[in-house]
Amino acid sequence: MKTDYTRYQLSLMENIVFGMGYLVAAAVVCIIFYDSFLPLILMLPAGVYVRRLFEEYKRKRRQQELYFQFKDMVQALAASLSVGYSFENAFIAAHEELTRTYGKDALIVRELVVIMHEIRLHKNIEDVLADFGERSGIREIHNFSQLVAVAKRTGGNMVQIMKTTAAGIARKVEVEMEIATMIAAKRYEQRIMLVIPFLIIGYLRMVNQSYICILYEGVAGRIVMTLCLLAGIISYFWSRKLINIGV
Numbered sequence: 001m002k003t004d005y006t007r008y009q010l011s012l013m014e015n016i017v018f019g020m021g022y023l024v025a026a027a028v029v030c031i032i033f034y035d036s037f038l039p040l041i042l043m044l045p046a047g048v049y050v051r052r053l054f055e056e057y058k059r060k061r062r063q064q065e066l067y068f069q070f071k072d073m074v075q076a077l078a079a080s081l082s083v084g085y086s087f088e089n090a091f092i093a094a095h096e097e098l099t100r101t102y103g104k105d106a107l108i109v110r111e112l113v114v115i116m117h118e119i120r121l122h123k124n125i126e127d128v129l130a131d132f133g134e135r136s137g138i139r140e141i142h143n144f145s146q147l148v149a150v151a152k153r154t155g156g157n158m159v160q161i162m163k164t165t166a167a168g169i170a171r172k173v174e175v176e177m178e179i180a181t182m183i184a185a186k187r188y189e190q191r192i193m194l195v196i197p198f199l200i201i202g203y204l205r206m207v208n209q210s211y212i213c214i215l216y217e218g219v220a221g222r223i224v225m226t227l228c229l230l231a232g233i234i235s236y237f238w239s240r241k242l243i244n245i246g247v
Contacts, residue, residue, distance in 0.1 A: 002114055003107075005066060006137035008059035010051070018054055022047050032201050033225045035216040062107070067138050069108035071169040073098060074144070078162030087158055088119050126152055140169055190239045197232055 010018065026043045030036060076097045080090035095112040102109055111132060118128045126149040133142035144165050151161055204212050215221040 002131075002135060003110070004135050005059070005063050006135070008055050008062060010055060010058070014058075018051060019047075022050060028198075029229065032198055032205075033229050034222070063136070063138055066107045066111075066136060067140065067169075068173065069098070069102060069106060070136075070138070070141055070144075071166055071173065072101065073108050073112070074162050074166040074169065078159055078166060081159045081162060087152075088125060091115055091119065140165070140172075193239075194232065194236055197228065 023040075026040055026047070027037065030039045030043070033039075073094055076094035077087075077090045080093040081087065085093055091112060095109065095116060098106065098112065099109050115128055115132065119125060126145070129145035129148050133145035136142070147161050147165065148158075151158055201212070215225050
């Protein structure tokens with residue numbers, strides 16, 4: 001069964017876990033900022049938007065996993081072609097190797113099963129890879145399918161194409177890992193700064209509730225706490241954008 005990697009739909013278990021997690025988080029926010037569960041009713045519609053963010057996060061994680069595994073697939077294809085396998089048979093050898101490496105449930109292994117099945121149906125390998133590139137939503141896989149199509153038509157050096165593609169992906173992965181290492185401390189600081197306001201308010205409520213009780217009484221106090229909550233939400237999205245560095 002073909003997978004569209006440009007979209008992600010939560011499973012039943014993921015929906016249940018997300019729903020419970022969101023309700024708990026929203027309840028904690030209501031208690032800390034409003035000392036009441038009543039605002040929870042108003043926060044429920046926001047769960048639809050948060051769910052979309054979670055789906056987007058899961059989609060990117062799945063694409064990243066496929067991208068890293070695709071690099072190994074290209075390297076396996078290059079090795080098979082180097083020892084004399086035909087292009088179509090190289091996919092069978094790559095499937096056996098990657099199954100031993102990642103297991104039969106890995107994303108790239110499932111895609112190789114689809115590719116081999118369509119090859120057995122005598123479908124054009126260029127069309128099969130082009131479909132994979134479109135479904136993946138990953139630029140490198142799409143470019144790879146186009147390179148293969150051109151090489152098949154013009155009689156290009158398939159082994160060199162595979163090696164060049166694998167080397168290019170490896171360089172990009174290395175750069176991404178370096179960037180991730182460089183901003184790891186900033187990500188950690190971001191999470192701490194987002195949690196600190198909750199910890200401070202929670203601490204004051206436990207130690208000296210009378211010190212901030214005015215913030216939970218009257219319209220002015222509610223407005224101040226709402227503004228604080230909005231400031232925290234805005235700072236989260238702003239900091240997330242700042243540390244989101246692509247290659």
